Amino acid sequence: MGFFTKDTDQDKWKDKYLKLFDEQQKLAITESEKQALLCKTIIRLSLAASGFDAQLDAHLQSIRDHLERGIDSNALKQDLENFATALGDINTLSSGKPSPGTGLLFDFLLRQYTSTAHQAALQALKAVSESSEAVNHEQLFGTILAIINTDLSAADASDVMANQIDIKIVSGQLLRLLDGIDIPTVFSQQAQTVKQELLAVNSPTPFRVVLDKSIDLLLKVKQHNQLERQDIDKFLTHITEQLTELGQTVHGASESAMESELMRSRLDQSVSAQMEALQISSSNATKLESLKEIINERLMCITLEIQDHTQKETVHRKKTQLQLEELTLKVKHMEAESRELKLKLELANAQALRDALTGLPNRLAYEERLQNEFARWKRYHMPLSMIIWDIDLFKRVNDEFGHKYGDEVLKIISKKLSEHCRETDFVSRFGGEEFTMLLPNTDKQMAIRLANQLRYIIEQTDFNFNGKQFTPITISCGVTEFIADDSAETAFDRADNALYKAKQQGRNLCCDD
Template sequence: MGFFSKSSDKNNDSDQDKWKDKYLNLLDAQDQTEKAFKVEQELLCKTVVRLSFAASGVDPQLEPYLERIRSHIKNGVDSTKLKTELEKFTDALSRLKSASASNHQEQGSDVSLLFDFLLQHYTSDKQQQNLNLLKKSCQPLDDPKRLFSAIAKIIDAEEARPVDNEPDELANEENQAYQNLIDPVFVSAQLVQLFEHIEIPEASTQKAQIIKQQLTSQGATLSFESTMDNVISLLIEINANNQPKQQDIDKFLNHISDQLTALGLAVTDSGIALMDASFSRSKLDQSVSDQMNDLQNRSSSATQLEPLKQAITSHISQITKEIQEHKQKEAVQREKYQCQLEELSQKIKTMESETGELQSKLIVANTNALRDTLTDLPNRLAYEERLKMEISRWQRYHTPLCLVVWDVDYFKKVNDQYGHQVGDKVLVHVASQFTKYIRRADFVARFGGEEFVMLLPHTNKHSAIKVAEKLRSLIEQSELTTNDTTLSVTISCGITQLFKGDTHETAFERADQALYRAKELGRNQCCIL
């Protein structure tokens, strides 16, 4: 009886354990399912948000719906509200599709009307045939550019056939249309300004002068295309002339880089040699120290003289041998190190020489870059650098500073009547007068074309007008003779003094206005503003 009772209790315990395990397994499975559900829910929410962003911009009417959907997802998923918003979005999308379909139908009717009109007006057999084929094959106005391009080709194929004896008339019409689109006079003036500001090689100077005359002559518009071809040819020639200079600079810089690399390697080798020598000496010191310690220990513990003598003799021989070997290695290393130092010294001298040459070349190049090749005056770039310095000094020390803008009178007439070569001589003449009579503290530069600028530091407007009038009078009294013709050259200028709060732009604008007033009053005079 008791035996069966115990067996029954054991079975009950076993069943309970099984149910307990099943329950725990179900809890684990439910927990994993919930985690998986959360991951899927987050993924779906991210997908909906990203799709809503992707749909943004498709149509303004959809934007409020997309915004509300994103807002619901960000604030926590509420299935009922989200479902409502999605249904509203679906309805709005359906309305847009219906409207789009009706638009397509309207476009289809528009295309039909367009072809009816074309078939009535273009009645040749070929045009009728091609238009009918295009009408059957084309879709509603999904791609109007392609449709109108095809229509234009069909029409032009019949109507734009040139008559054999009219090529010159068509060319003239095309040339006239071309000139209506582009103003040759404006383009020519801009190109002349370009040639005034770029450095032209001596070999191309004559060609550049001829092109300038073509650009400024009255008949330039008659051969505008050929003149443009000449301009392009000249620019290519200038570029080809500058390329060897750039290649030489690149080659020289590469050479310097190689030498610096070799120099760095030599220094590294010298450092390694010094480390090896130091390591070898430390090794010798350690060996001698060990052997001396061994001798000291043997001496203190020796009981017989003969073994001690042998040990001392052996150690001394070993120490002597190691010292000799070290001296030999050190001599070899010293000789090698001396050779490396001499080689390094020679490389440094060579680099110093080449660096000096490069410095000289750079100084010359910088000087050329800051000089006007025609007048040998500082150019606009040099003026801008000097201007920064003078304005900084004026702001710091509060000393007066004046700006003068000069312009050669009737310069265009000189170019038109005598040619650009004479015009260039006029500019050189004016520049030489400036250089000859300008004060040492003053600065003058060619600003561009027939315009010059002058900076007068430590000079107020009353003194500036005296300086300017003196220069104007000297140039008026001087004479320029060229090609057996004596020219009287006059100049006008506008003057302004810089005041607190001024910038270069505001001061230059005032000086330019003063120059304009001098021109209006008859030229050959100075005005101050």
């Protein structure tokens, strides 16, 4: 009985072992199938990703080759690490343009997330990514995750999209507004700081802070302009009062002169009447004594008339003299105020036409000079060229070293452009890191040569600020020459397109249209 029990236990263990062995074989087969499927999937994905970048293509080919040895290959692990590193480097150096794979990503997401809210949010985000000139991939992917990981209502979808759309639009409009208004000198540094922060902001929290700063700056500018307007109103009121007083003084002096003339006329008439009466009385007199009395009486009357006139004339002369002295003082006072106002206006005009940070002529000065040069070009048909400059990767300078260092870079480049251009050339700061140059009596070939000389000078410049050095800092430009039927706008657009071509071809270049 005991022997039977022992054989039975052995059979049970044997059956259990065989069962486990079968299960293990099945698991091994399943795992092998999964690995094969995974290898196929990776190969297909690598083939789909080929063609976007030559550096990545080499890594993808190596990955496909090593997949033949199995998924546990050490070489495959190393290839995957190298691929991840290369992908990170390319993402860091990306120019911000949407990659071709972005459309495939959105097509996949739209098939996976079919709710109305998800579809609306993803479609809107796709449209933004395709239309934007510069795409922040980190922000783009963060927004995608926010959409797909949230149960979106219609309101939620628009809230998620606000971060992607409104920040860029509002920042751009604020920059245009700040560039388009005259910033008083006292606020120039604050305005420069706000502009740099608007260029750098890319998330909602700091954007709200920068938006508050922008509104605060605009309110200060408005208040400053209102105070200036009040001062001008007061000055004009004061001038009006002075002119009124001046008019009254002149009127008084004129009345005194007329009164003096009237008194002299009366004296003449009186003397003439006395002489006529004397003549008549003399002709009728028969005795010498009576004639003497008549003559003495008439002479006495004439003397009294002359004395009275003399006294009145003296009083009027003194009054007129006082009026003339008062008038002279008022005119001198008004001349002094006029000179002071002229100096203030000249200073204000000079400040309005100068960029506060770099000291170069600003955009308003550029537009005035462009009108003059354009009119001269149309009249005399002498060649006229335009150059638009832009500092390469200037945002990286601000991000890595701060806006103060960026301001120093702007000052140095402004100084170099101003010092090394010709005396007849006009260089101005157009806005941000952009500069413009007008070159009278210069054709396109000569302008290209001059531009390359300036570009080389900037390239060879050492940029140091408080021990920090960021070299090389380079600058690119677009060049054009005014041609028949041109307008200022069409010439500017051609130069701007040439600048874009220089950026696309690798930067640190001068391209013509």
